[in-house]
Amino acid sequence: MDDLALVxxxxxxxxxxxxxxxxDAANSIATVVATRVLAPRYAVMWAAFFNFVAxxxxxxxxxxxxAKDVVKQDVLSIGVIFAGLVGAIAWNLFTFYLGLPSSxxxxxxxxxxxxxVAKSGLDAVVSSGLGKIGCFIVLAPLIGxxxxxxxxxxxxxxxxxxxxxxxxxxxxxxxxxxSAGAYSLGHGGNDAQKTMGIILALLIATGHVAPDxxxxxxxxxxxxxxxxxxxxxxxxxxVHTMGSRITRLQPVxxxxxxxxxxxxxxxxxxxxxPVSTTHTITGCIVGVGSIHRLSAVxxxxxxxxxxxxILTIPGAAxxxxxxxxxxxxxx
Amino acid sequence: MIDHRALFFFVAAALSGSLAFVIEDDLxxxxxxxxxxxxxxxxxxxLDWRTNNRA
Numbered sequence: 001m002d003d004l005a006l007v008x009x010x011x012x013x014x015x016x017x018x019x020x021x022x023x024d025a026a027n028s029i030a031t032v033v034a035t036r037v038l039a040p041r042y043a044v045m046w047a048a049f050f051n052f053v054a055x056x057x058x059x060x061x062x063x064x065x066x067a068k069d070v071v072k073q074d075v076l077s078i079g080v081i082f083a084g085l086v087g088a089i090a091w092n093l094f095t096f097y098l099g100l101p102s103s104x105x106x107x108x109x110x111x112x113x114x115x116x117v118a119k120s121g122l123d124a125v126v127s128s129g130l131g132k133i134g135c136f137i138v139l140a141p142l143i144g145x146x147x148x149x150x151x152x153x154x155x156x157x158x159x160x161x162x163x164x165x166x167x168x169x170x171x172x173x174x175x176x177x178x179s180a181g182a183y184s185l186g187h188g189g190n191d192a193q194k195t196m197g198i199i200l201a202l203l204i205a206t207g208h209v210a211p212d213x214x215x216x217x218x219x220x221x222x223x224x225x226x227x228x229x230x231x232x233x234x235x236x237x238x239v240h241t242m243g244s245r246i247t248r249l250q251p252v253x254x255x256x257x258x259x260x261x262x263x264x265x266x267x268x269x270x271x272x273x274p275v276s277t278t279h280t281i282t283g284c285i286v287g288v289g290s291i292h293r294l295s296a297v298x299x300x301x302x303x304x305x306x307x308x309x310i311l312t313i314p315g316a317a318x319x320x321x322x323x324x325x326x327x328x329x330x331x
Numbered sequence: 332m333i334d335h336r337a338l339f340f341f342v343a344a345a346l347s348g349s350l351a352f353v354i355e356d357d358l359x360x361x362x363x364x365x366x367x368x369x370x371x372x373x374x375x376x377x378l379d380w381r382t383n384n385r386a
Contacts, residue, residue, distance in 0.1 A: 128355055135354045142343055146368050
């Protein structure tokens with residue numbers, strides 16, 4: 001029975017990963033499609049490929065943080081993790097309905113913490129791990145914003161030496177392929193590892209992996225495959241792009257934002273910190289948009305991101321806690 | 332008249348700097364570095380704004 005429950009919750013976790021790819025594909029291919037460097041269908045293939053091969057570049061520190069630094073190991077159980085996933089998915093659907101750009105990652109962390117607290121009280125959470133993740137909710141978009149601003153300023157400075165604007169635009173249109181690929185690599189590296197972390201936590205809770213054990217290869221491959229399939233399936237359907245919703249991007253802006261986003265995600269993934277890839281690229285786009293004047297940025301969207309920062313972890317935690325209580329009553 | 336961008340960068344610097352007090356020791360360099368970068372960006376932005384407004 002336990003094995004059946006384990007397989008079911010692993011499938012739910014991979015489903016969560018799939019929706020992450022489905023939802024976030026637009027972040028990496030928005031500018032490539034908008035500037036017609038690639039047709040949408042080929043652009044999502046490009047992003048999905050880099051989502052998948054990210055496992056060759058990144059280790060599994062982010063997965064370890066999710067599995068071991070959010071909830072104390074002795075509190076983890078299939079019920080806690082399932083309730084956490086339900087909390088995260090329900091919160092995502094609720095905020096999707098409200099149009100709030102919430103983070104799946106923060107919802108996942110909040111969901112796991114809420115379910116664990118419902119099981120064993122406030123002592124169930126690893127406060128240092130949650131503190132680290134909480135700090136980077138704010139820091140990751142700020143790092144991306146500053147980097148994108150600096151990259152854009154340097155690129156514009158260099159570009160003024162070139163008088164052939166048409167040729168310059170052609171160069172940046174092609175460079176977007178590299179920057180979008182790098183961003184997709186960072187996205188796959190950070191986001192797929194959150195699902196790996198959930199599955200690793202499940203395997204530790206059920207005794208299939210030792211508490212100090214490594215993430216099994218099948219977990220790594222299935223998490224990357226799920227996010228890549230999600231990107232492949234959903235990306236081309238998404239019409240409204242991050243690029244045009246926050247500020248209108250030219251190829252040079254797209255390259256700057258995606259490069260800065262990729263660098264930020266590479267850094268945080270190396271440090272084992274799960275962050276919102278959506279909020280990171282939002283910060284980067286704001287950085288690019290504010291190079292000339294702040295009024296070029298549509299602050300309404302950026303403001304909603306701040307609300308999402310504040311509400312997501314407590315919101316997902318409350319839903320997960322209620323789910324856990326209901327599960328306990330009926331089990 | 333104030334430079335809104337410089338003000339924004341200054342607030343970002345303050346926000347990052349304040350996180351240095353709560354983040355764990357081995358990562359404290361991150362918010363500190365980010366705060367310093369934003370202070371520099373605020374200063375550069377303000378100089379840029381002042382130059383443009385004088386012209």
